[in-house]
Amino acid sequence: MNGGWYVYGVADGDREIDEPKGGVRLVREGRVAAIVGPVDLCEFDQLDERLNDLAWLEQKARAHEAVLDELVGEGAVVPLRFGAIYRRPDEVVALLRDRGEEFEADLDRVRGRIELGVKGFVDRTALENTLARERVATAAGGGSGRAYLERRRVQREIADEASAILAEAARTAHERLLELSVAGTVSRPHSRELSGRPEEMFLNVAYLVQAKDESLREEVAALGRAYAPLALTFEVTGPWPPYSFVGSASREHAAQ
Amino acid sequence: MSERAYPARAGGGPAPAQLADVLERVLDKGIVIAGDIEIRLLDIELLTVRLRLLVASADKAKEMGIDWWEGDPFLSRGNGDKALEERLRRLEAKAGLEPAKDGGE
Numbered sequence: 534m535n536g537g538w539y540v541y542g543v544a545d546g547d548r549e550i551d552e553p554k555g556g557v558r559l560v561r562e563g564r565v566a567a568i569v570g571p572v573d574l575c576e577f578d579q580l581d582e583r584l585n586d587l588a589w590l591e592q593k594a595r596a597h598e599a600v601l602d603e604l605v606g607e608g609a610v611v612p613l614r615f616g617a618i619y620r621r622p623d624e625v626v627a628l629l630r631d632r633g634e635e636f637e638a639d640l641d642r643v644r645g646r647i648e649l650g651v652k653g654f655v656d657r658t659a660l661e662n663t664l665a666r667e668r669v670a671t672a673a674g675g676g677s678g679r680a681y682l683e684r685r686r687v688q689r690e691i692a693d694e695a696s697a698i699l700a701e702a703a704r705t706a707h708e709r710l711l712e713l714s715v716a717g718t719v720s721r722p723h724s725r726e727l728s729g730r731p732e733e734m735f736l737n738v739a740y741l742v743q744a745k746d747e748s749l750r751e752e753v754a755a756l757g758r759a760y761a762p763l764a765l766t767f768e769v770t771g772p773w774p775p776y777s778f779v780g781s782a783s784r785e786h787a788a789q
Numbered sequence: 790m791s792e793r794a795y796p797a798r799a800g801g802g803p804a805p806a807q808l809a810d811v812l813e814r815v816l817d818k819g820i821v822i823a824g825d826i827e828i829r830l831l832d833i834e835l836l837t838v839r840l841r842l843l844v845a846s847a848d849k850a851k852e853m854g855i856d857w858w859e860g861d862p863f864l865s866r867g868n869g870d871k872a873l874e875e876r877l878r879r880l881e882a883k884a885g886l887e888p889a890k891d892g893g894e
Contacts, residue, residue: 727809776814
C-alpha cells in the first residue's frame with residue numbers, strides 16, 4: 534500500500550471524534566485540527582481517467598461527504614473539497630500552520646450555522662399554457678394563414694414572457710431568502726440530465742443559516758405556494774457542510 | 790448514532806442526496822489534481838464542475854502544499870526524487886523540525 538492522508542476538513546483544535554469510522558482521526562496543530570483518514574494512493578492513480586468514471590467519482594465524493602456529514606452536526610467544521618491528499622502527517626501539520634488563521638476565521642464564520650441548498654423548478658409547458666390562456670381570454674381568434682403567423686408571434690411572445698417571469702421569480706426568491714440568511718451564493722442551474730427531473734431548473738442557490746433557524750425553509754414553502762399557479766416549485770436540500778461559505782468563496786462573499 | 794443537532798435532509802426525504810448536488814459541493818473549486826484533467830460526466834455539459842476542477846487543479850494544489858503525485862513514477866510526469874526531497878526539506882523547516890543541512894548530517 535502506498536499510503537497517504539486524505540484531509541476531509543478542519544475542526545476546532547479541542548474537537549473530539551466520538552466514534553471514529555474508517556480510521557478517521559484528528560491531526561492537531563495550534564487551535565485547529567485536520568480531519569484526516571488513511572488512503573491508498575494507488576486508488577487515486579491515473580486520475581484523469583478515473584475522474585471520468587462516474588461510478589468511481591460518485592463513490593469517492595459520497596465517501597467524502599459521509600465523513601463530513603457525521604461530524605458537521607456536532608461542532609464547527611470547515612469542509613475541504615475532494616482530493617486534499619498528503620503523503621505524511623507532518624505535511625498536514627504544515628497545512629494547518631500555513632493556513633491556521635484562515636481556517637480559524639472560517640470556523641468562526643460557520644460555527645452554529647449550516648448550508649442549505651434551494652432549487653427552483655418550472656414546468657415550462659404548464660407555465661406557457663397558463664400565459665396562453667390569459668391571452669385567449671382577451672384576444673379574438675381567427676382563421677387562415679394570417680392567423681397562423683399571428684399564433685407563431687404570440688407563441689414567441691409567450692416564451693419570452695415565461696423567461697422574464699422565471700428571471701423575476703429567481704431574483705425575488707434570492708432576495709427574500711438572502712434576508713433570512715447570513716450569506717448566499719448563486720450557482721448555475723443543473724441540466725435535466727443532471728437533476729434527473731422532467732422540469733427545468735431555473736434557480737440553484739445556497740445559503741448559510743443558523744442551524745436551528747427554520748425561517749428559510751418556511752420562506753421557501755411560502756414561495757412555493759405563491760408561485761404554484763405559475764407551475765413553479767422550490768426544493769430545499771441539506772443541511773450540508775458549509776462548502777460554499779469557506780475558503781476563497783467566503784472571502785468573495787465577504788467582499789460583496 | 791446519537792441524536793443529531795439537525796433535522797434530516799429535506800426535499801428528498803430519506804433518499805440520499807442527489808449526486809449532482811454532492812458533486813457540485815464536493816468537487817467545486819477545491820480540487821487539486823495534477824493538471825490537464827477534463828471531466829465529462831455522462832457527456833453532459835457539466836454544470837460548473839469541470840470548469841472549477843480545471844481552475845483549481847495544479848495551482849490550487851501547490852498553494853495547499855498538496856503534491857503527493859510528484860516523485861511517484863505512476864503519477865508524475867517527470868518530477869524526480871530531487872524535487873520531492875527539496876519539498877520535504879522545506880516543509881520540515883517550516884514545521885520547525887530539524888532541517889537537514891545541505892551536504893548531509
